[in-house]
Amino acid sequence: MSETPQPADLIVFGGTGDLSMRKLFPALYHCDRDGRLSPETRIIAMSRGGLDDADFRGKVDAEVRGSVPVDDLGTWQRFLDRLHHVSVDIGGEDVTGWAKLTALLAGHEQRSRVFYLASPPMTFGPFCRELHRAGLVTPASRVVLEKPLGRDLPSAQRINDEVGAIFDERQIYRIDHYLGKETVQNLLVLRFANAFLEPIWNSLWIDHVQITVAETVGTPGRRGYYDHAGALRDMVQNHLLQLLCLVAMEPPSRNDRESIRDEKVKVLESLRAITGGEVDRFTVRGQYTAGESGGVQVPGYLDEPDSTAPTEASHRVETFAAIRAEVKNWRWAGVPFYLRTGKRMPYRHSEIVVQFKDVPHSIYPGSTPNRLVLRLQPSEGIKLHIMAKEPGAGEVALKPVPLSLSFAETFTSRVPEAYERLLMDVLTGNPTLFMRRDEVEAAWRWIDPILSEWESYGTAPEPYPAGSSGPAGAHELVSRSDRAWHEEYPA
Numbered sequence: 001m002s003e004t005p006q007p008a009d010l011i012v013f014g015g016t017g018d019l020s021m022r023k024l025f026p027a028l029y030h031c032d033r034d035g036r037l038s039p040e041t042r043i044i045a046m047s048r049g050g051l052d053d054a055d056f057r058g059k060v061d062a063e064v065r066g067s068v069p070v071d072d073l074g075t076w077q078r079f080l081d082r083l084h085h086v087s088v089d090i091g092g093e094d095v096t097g098w099a100k101l102t103a104l105l106a107g108h109e110q111r112s113r114v115f116y117l118a119s120p121p122m123t124f125g126p127f128c129r130e131l132h133r134a135g136l137v138t139p140a141s142r143v144v145l146e147k148p149l150g151r152d153l154p155s156a157q158r159i160n161d162e163v164g165a166i167f168d169e170r171q172i173y174r175i176d177h178y179l180g181k182e183t184v185q186n187l188l189v190l191r192f193a194n195a196f197l198e199p200i201w202n203s204l205w206i207d208h209v210q211i212t213v214a215e216t217v218g219t220p221g222r223r224g225y226y227d228h229a230g231a232l233r234d235m236v237q238n239h240l241l242q243l244l245c246l247v248a249m250e251p252p253s254r255n256d257r258e259s260i261r262d263e264k265v266k267v268l269e270s271l272r273a274i275t276g277g278e279v280d281r282f283t284v285r286g287q288y289t290a291g292e293s294g295g296v297q298v299p300g301y302l303d304e305p306d307s308t309a310p311t312e313a314s315h316r317v318e319t320f321a322a323i324r325a326e327v328k329n330w331r332w333a334g335v336p337f338y339l340r341t342g343k344r345m346p347y348r349h350s351e352i353v354v355q356f357k358d359v360p361h362s363i364y365p366g367s368t369p370n371r372l373v374l375r376l377q378p379s380e381g382i383k384l385h386i387m388a389k390e391p392g393a394g395e396v397a398l399k400p401v402p403l404s405l406s407f408a409e410t411f412t413s414r415v416p417e418a419y420e421r422l423l424m425d426v427l428t429g430n431p432t433l434f435m436r437r438d439e440v441e442a443a444w445r446w447i448d449p450i451l452s453e454w455e456s457y458g459t460a461p462e463p464y465p466a467g468s469s470g471p472a473g474a475h476e477l478v479s480r481s482d483r484a485w486h487e488e489y490p491a
C-alpha cells in the first residue's frame with residue numbers, strides 16, 4: 001500500500017523558465033492528479049517576473065494546461081491553487097521578495113522543504129547564500145541542482161563548494177533526468193533481479209556496448225548558450241556517462257541511497273583516461289551543416305537564426321561527439337563502450353545496445369550474434385535479438401527475431417515522465433537516483449583532458465549534413481575494428 005503523502009513546500013527558483021513550464025509543472029500536475037501530493041503541499045515559483053499569485057496561475061494555465069490531460073477541471077483548479085509566485089532578483093537590491101518568501105514559509109519548518117534550482121548555474125551559489133541569510137534552510141530542507149553542473153572540473157567544484165557551504169551533501173540532489181526514465185530503472189532490474197544475464201555480462205560474452213542519444217532538433221535561437229556548451233559538456237559528461245555507469249557497474253550489495261552510487265563512482269574512476277594524442281584517435285567531434293531533416297531543408301549550425309552573429313566559438317563548438325571509451329577492470333577489459341550524441345540526426349532516439357559475441361562454433365551459415373537493445377526514447381522498451389529458424393521445409397534458414405518488451409503494450413498503466421519519479425523522490429527524501437558530488441567530479445575529471453585537447457586544436461569540427469548520422473570520422477571510429485553503429489530506427 002502506498003504511503004499517505006506528507007505536506008511539503010516546493011520552491012522552484014526559475015519557476016517561469018522553459019524547463020519549469022515544459023517539464024516540472026506538467027510532471028507536478030501528473031503527481032497531483034495521481035494523488036501523490038498532499039492536499040497541503042504548496043509550489044512556490046520564484047523569478048524576476050514581478051508576477052503575483054494570480055498572474056502566475058494564469059501563466060501556468062495558459063502555458064501548461066494544453067500539454068497535460070485535464071479530464072477534470074476540479075483537479076486542474078486544485079493544482080493551480082497550490083501555486084504561488086515570489087519575485088526576487090539575485091544580485092538585485094530589492095529584498096521584499098525574500099521577506100515575502102520568509103512569511104510564506106513561516107510556521108512550516110517541520111515540512112519537507114525543497115528548493116529546486118531551475119535557473120542558470122551562476123545563480124546557484126548566490127541563491128543558496130540568500131536562503132541562508134534569510135534563515136530559510138531548515139534540517140528538513142533539500143536542494144535540487146539542474147544541469148549543467150559547471151563547464152569543467154574547477155567550475156563544478158566551485159558550484160559544489162558554494163552549495164556545500166550551506167547544505168550538507170545529504171541534502172543536495174543533483175538531477176540527471178535520464179536516471180528517472182523507466183528503461184533505466186528496468187536496466188537495473190533486468191541485471192539484478194534476473195539470474196540469467198549476470199554470468200554473461202562481461203568481456204567473455206560481450207563484444208562491445210553502444211550508447212546513443214540522437215536528437216533531430218538543431219539549436220535555433222540558442223547560440224549564446226550552445227557556443228559555450230557543446231555536445232561533450234551538454235550530453236556526454238552527464239547523460240551518456242550515467243548510462244555507461246549503469247551498464248558497467250558491479251551488482252550493489254543493497255538498493256539503498258549509497259550502494260548504487262558507490263558502484264557508479266567506481267566505474268567512472270575505472271574509465272581509461274584519454275589524453276594527448278589519443279584524443280584524436282578515440283574521439284570525434286562534428287558540427288552540422290545545411291541539410292534535410294524531417295523532410296524539410298534546415299540551415300547549418302552557423303546559419304541558424306539567432307539574435308547574435310556567429311563568433312569564433314561558434315565555428316569551434318561541436319554539435320556531435322563520439323568516443324570510444326574503456327572501463328579498465330576485470331569484468332570489462334578490452335570491451336569498447338562507444339558513446340555517441342548529436343543534433344540534427346536522422347531520428348530522435350536514445351538507446352543502449354549491448355552486442356554479444358558470436359557463438360564459439362557456428363554450424364549454421366548466416367547466424368548473427370545476439371544483441372540486447374534498451375530503448376529510452378521515443379518509446380521505452382527492451383528487445384533481445386536472438387536467432388531463430390524461419391518456418392519452412394528444406395534448408396534451415398535463420399533470422400534474427402526480437403524478444404520484445406514494450407512498456408506501453410505490456411503495462412496498461414501510463415509510463416510516467418522521468419521528472420515525475422525524480423520530483424517524488426526529492427519530496428520523499430530518496431537520493432538514490434541523484435548524482436553525488438564525487439560522481440559529478442569524477443565524470444569531469446575524465447572529460448576535461450578531452451575538452452582541453454579539442455580546444456587546443458584550433459580547427460573546426462568535422463562537418464556533417466543535417467539529417468545524416470554524423471561525420472565520417474564517427475563511422476571510422478567503429479569500422480576500424482570491424483564494427484558498425486546500430487542504425488535500426490524505431491518506427
Ligand SMILES: NC(=O)c1ccc[n+]([C@@H]2O[C@H](COP(=O)([O-])OP(=O)(O)OC[C@H]3O[C@@H](n4cnc5c(N)ncnc54)[C@H](OP(=O)(O)O)[C@@H]3O)[C@@H](O)[C@H]2O)c1
Binds near residue numbers: 013020046047091120
Ligand atoms: N530547458 C530545458 O529543457 C533544460 C533541461 C535541462 C536543464 N536545464 C537547465 O535548467 C536551468 C533553467 O533552464 P531554462 O531553459 O528553464 O532557462 P530559462 O528559460 O532562461 O529560465 C530561467 C529562469 O531563471 C530565472 N532567473 C534567471 N536569472 C535570475 C535572477 N538573477 N534572479 C531571479 N531569477 C532568475 C528566470 O526568470 P526571469 O527571467 O523572469 O527572472 C527564469 O524563470 C538552466 O540551468 C538549464 O541549463 C534546462
